[in-house]
Amino acid sequence: MILVINTNTNANEYRLRIVxxxxxxxGYSVPSLDEHGIMSRLIKASLGWGGSLTGILLFVAMWxxxxxxxxxxxxxxxxxxxxxxxGFWQEGELWGAIWATTWRAMxxxxxxxxxxxxxxxxxxxxxxxxxxxxxxxxxxxxxxPIAWIVLAILWFGSGSMAAIxxxxxxxLPVTFAGAQIGARTLDxxxxxxxxxxxxxGWMRLWDFYLPHIVSYVFPALITALGVxxxxxxxxxxxxxxxxxxxxxxxxxxxxxxxxxxxxxMVVVVLLLIAEHGFLRPLQKRMEPWRKGAVQAKS
Amino acid sequence: xxxxxxxxxxxxSLNNVSLVLGPNQILQAVDLQVQPGESVCLVGPSGCGKTSxxxxxxxxxxxxxxSVKNNFSCTAAxxxxxxxxxxxxxxxxxxxxxxxxxxxxxxxxxxxxELADSVGLADKYALFPxxxxxxxxxxxxxARALAIGADFLLLDEPFSALDVGLRNEAQELVQHLVVERxxxxxxxxxxxxxxxxxxxxxxxxxxxPGRVVYEHRVDEPFADRTQAWLYEAAAHLLRLPLVNESFxxxxxxxxx
Numbered sequence: 001m002i003l004v005i006n007t008n009t010n011a012n013e014y015r016l017r018i019v020x021x022x023x024x025x026x027g028y029s030v031p032s033l034d035e036h037g038i039m040s041r042l043i044k045a046s047l048g049w050g051g052s053l054t055g056i057l058l059f060v061a062m063w064x065x066x067x068x069x070x071x072x073x074x075x076x077x078x079x080x081x082x083x084x085x086x087g088f089w090q091e092g093e094l095w096g097a098i099w100a101t102t103w104r105a106m107x108x109x110x111x112x113x114x115x116x117x118x119x120x121x122x123x124x125x126x127x128x129x130x131x132x133x134x135x136x137x138x139x140x141x142x143x144x145p146i147a148w149i150v151l152a153i154l155w156f157g158s159g160s161m162a163a164i165x166x167x168x169x170x171x172l173p174v175t176f177a178g179a180q181i182g183a184r185t186l187d188x189x190x191x192x193x194x195x196x197x198x199x200x201g202w203m204r205l206w207d208f209y210l211p212h213i214v215s216y217v218f219p220a221l222i223t224a225l226g227v228x229x230x231x232x233x234x235x236x237x238x239x240x241x242x243x244x245x246x247x248x249x250x251x252x253x254x255x256x257x258x259x260x261x262x263x264x265m266v267v268v269v270l271l272l273i274a275e276h277g278f279l280r281p282l283q284k285r286m287e288p289w290r291k292g293a294v295q296a297k298s
Numbered sequence: 299x300x301x302x303x304x305x306x307x308x309x310x311s312l313n314n315v316s317l318v319l320g321p322n323q324i325l326q327a328v329d330l331q332v333q334p335g336e337s338v339c340l341v342g343p344s345g346c347g348k349t350s351x352x353x354x355x356x357x358x359x360x361x362x363x364x365s366v367k368n369n370f371s372c373t374a375a376x377x378x379x380x381x382x383x384x385x386x387x388x389x390x391x392x393x394x395x396x397x398x399x400x401x402x403x404x405x406x407x408x409x410x411x412e413l414a415d416s417v418g419l420a421d422k423y424a425l426f427p428x429x430x431x432x433x434x435x436x437x438x439x440x441a442r443a444l445a446i447g448a449d450f451l452l453l454d455e456p457f458s459a460l461d462v463g464l465r466n467e468a469q470e471l472v473q474h475l476v477v478e479r480x481x482x483x484x485x486x487x488x489x490x491x492x493x494x495x496x497x498x499x500x501x502x503x504x505x506x507p508g509r510v511v512y513e514h515r516v517d518e519p520f521a522d523r524t525q526a527w528l529y530e531a532a533a534h535l536l537r538l539p540l541v542n543e544s545f546x547x548x549x550x551x552x553x554x
Contacts, residue, residue, distance in 0.1 A: 193381040196356055197395040211385035289385045289426040
């Protein structure tokens with residue numbers, strides 16, 4: 001057995017992987033266990049984490065300092081925010097709100113991702129369709145989310161549907177553009193190769209287009225995900241009785257600044273979990289060839 | 299043995315073919331035939347339309363004038379660049395043509411392994427293209443072309459990006475896996491010695507628009523084509539005024 005250590009360029013992430021034979025490995029293989037090497041990598045990795053942590057701690061320190069300076073009615077400190085999150089938890093509001101916001105954001109995001117991917121793919125493959133859909137996408141992009149909320153409340157009434165619809169409408173152009181550019185930029189030479197080998201349509205989609213498009217779609221999806229959370233919270237503020245946005249509305253009514261801060265923290269944590277816990281690992285799984293490319297350069 | 303150059307049935311033919319792309323005439327009145335098992339090499343200076351001729355033979359472009367007939371049952375190509383799918387592992391890249399023909403996964407993996415072994419990539423099955431060197435990538439492209447059991451192979455300067463040693467190795471592979479196995483081939487190169495090494499027939503194309511200016515039959519058995527012989531034969535060819543003119547003293551290409 002050989003221990004393979006893959007270290008990312010920015011040393012933020014490192015992982016150990018045991019492979020059965022060198023044939024299966026696509027990283028650097030280290031024939032003998034070099035403890036010194038592992039130690040230095042560990043230190044490097046923790047320094048990388050430490051770097052990120054330093055930034056966060058610095059931010060929290062500034063926040064705390066601001067809170068001390070302006071008083072905790074105007075700017076409640078981090079401890080106040082945590083205390084109010086704890087309060088939501090004790091009152092049983094917290095999980096319900098998180099769940100409501102998460103599923104709305106995810107539902108809207110999923111609809112937008114799916115529709116945007118398919119429409120973008122078609123628009124990228126057909127010039128006519130691309131020309132027809134592009135201005136529509138621009139128009140959608142130009143409509144402010146707040147306007148969508150007003151329309152959605154008028155059409156669907158208050159409730160989850162309004163929030164989901166708003167999320168889908170605002171994130172759709174983002175995923176659409178990603179898929180369209182991906183489909184349009186497939187190397188002509190690869191297509192010619194496909195012609196010579198008589199590659200049928202379904203296989204061209206699966207083996208040629210989709211893997212290429214994925215690399216354009218993922219950054220778009222990550223952007224769209226961020227937008228989805230923010231828009232969900234905003235829609236909830238106006239259109240629903242529960243969820244993080246509704247909690248924020250409550251905090252406004254009660255002049256509960258610490259509560260508002262608490263809810264903001266909740267949303268940020270949710271977004272970080274969705275991005276780093278779900279989308280980025282998914283991207284790594286789907287693009288093993290790209291991960292290798294990064295290593296080759298490092 | 300330098301067989302295949304005899305009087306056989308003509309399998310692929312370009313009859314009086316001209317090609318015009320946009321405002322440029324690329325080829326003019328080209329006649330070319332390939333017989334079963336024959337290895338034909340096209341040589342000529344850059345920009346004389348060799349690659350376009352290959353694209354015509356592959357059916358990727360249509361002739362403006364004249365006709366192209368291809369009676370081979372299965373035509374494959376190796377391009378100037380490897381053109382591998384960067385997101386597929388080596389074996390899957392070799393098996394691409396088989397997958398396109400609906401061969402079941404297990405079968406095509408076995409075939410791909412066999413071919414990977416025959417081009418000397420036995421221990422690299424699971425690697426992605428970017429993890430292979432340029433020479434290896436080009437060998438994968440050759441294996442991909444051989445995998446579909448082609449009886450006609452188009453090679454477009456497949457080794458032009460390789461250094462001398464790798465080039466020699468790759469030429470050997472083509473000699474053993476293509477020419478000596480009786481697979482017909484049409485290969486473009488700008489290297490006269492490479493052409494003389496692998497061809498039954500060398501065709502010199504030159505000018506703008508490109509046309510066939512000289513045809514040379516190579517009767518020497520492959521085993522006897524030593525390095526010394528190759529240089530001598532190339533020098534001999536270059537002494538012919540027609541060849542010499544198109545290769546060395548073309549004023550339009552002197553700057554290039």
